[in-house]
Amino acid sequence: MTDTRWTRRDVVLACAVMGSMPVAGLADERRMISRPIPASDERLPVIGLGTYSVFDVESTPGQIATSREIVELLLGAGGNVIDTSPMYNRSEKVIGDIIASGAPRDAMFIATKVWTDGRNAGIEQMSRSARLMNTDVIDLMQVHNLRDSGVHMRSIRELQEQGKIRYSGLTHYRAGAHDALEKAVRDYRPQFLQINYSLSEREADQRLLPMAQDLGVGVIVNRPYQAGGLFSAVRGRKLPEWAGEFAASWGQFFLKFIISHPAVTCVIPATSKPQHMRDNLEAGFGELPDAATRERMVAFIREL
């Protein structure tokens, strides 16, 4: 699992194992935009997958098939980041079932979280997550919503030394927690920060994103669509003509705003639908808006 780059041959082999076709036209000739993880220079593809609520499904063949198709699309397009949490009920188990059914674990970058109080409960929860996901090593372990951060960051470091976790992180999803998150990043120096940032929630522009750049902390962006609220804001509207140079859908417009920020390593939109996964993945290719266009995007959304 040291090299997570995913070649065209790997995609074809994995899809053959999983009994499906790679995403035509995505991984074929183009390579998804990727960013180095500041702590290691390993590269992460910019479009990942969130699993909150959307992977909390029954472990029936039909339900798993749809979740598996979404993961196949991600891997087939050259993406690899899958974000989950023990807080997301059955999601970790669903990821484990997908791996057990033949999805290539080594092609994934699995990020989960610890969400409990106390050292023993935290260590027990982290090891349960690894068991549920059928993996010996978790790529990224994040303290969920800063819950008992000091205690869990110490345990995560110990598990990193034992080779059971590769990277550490802290998460939150509300701007009201950004001050506390900033302090925790300075105190505990995680390798990743996971925060809310989107065209409708831009508070991270002020301090968190510049701080992450200064300190060399990777940034994973959650709630890129404000949990779907951004789509409601543009319902019935056409994409502006000037956006056609870099986006073919509202989803791509929203995601490209995020990944064009230089501090952002990866974004993790959640979806329960393969066609939305395809749409999201397409944002990992082609032109990105420049600084002036980003301002135009902000003004456009503000005026809605």
Ligand SMILES: NC(=O)c1ccc[n+]([C@@H]2O[C@H](COP(=O)([O-])OP(=O)(O)OC[C@H]3O[C@@H](n4cnc5c(N)ncnc54)[C@H](OP(=O)(O)O)[C@@H]3O)[C@@H](O)[C@H]2O)c1
């Ligand atoms: N504290 C934390 O650590 C924290 C907090 C919040 C979120 N997160 C992480 O961040 C991930 C993303 O955040 P989120 O789940 O809150 O919300 P989100 O990704 O901002 O939005 C998800 C919503 O967007 C819809 N959607 C996705 N792609 C679409 C497309 N191309 N076109 C139209 N609709 C689309 C989905 O519906 P469909 O299912 O119909 O596609 C879903 O309703 C989470 O799943 C989780 O992994 C972490």
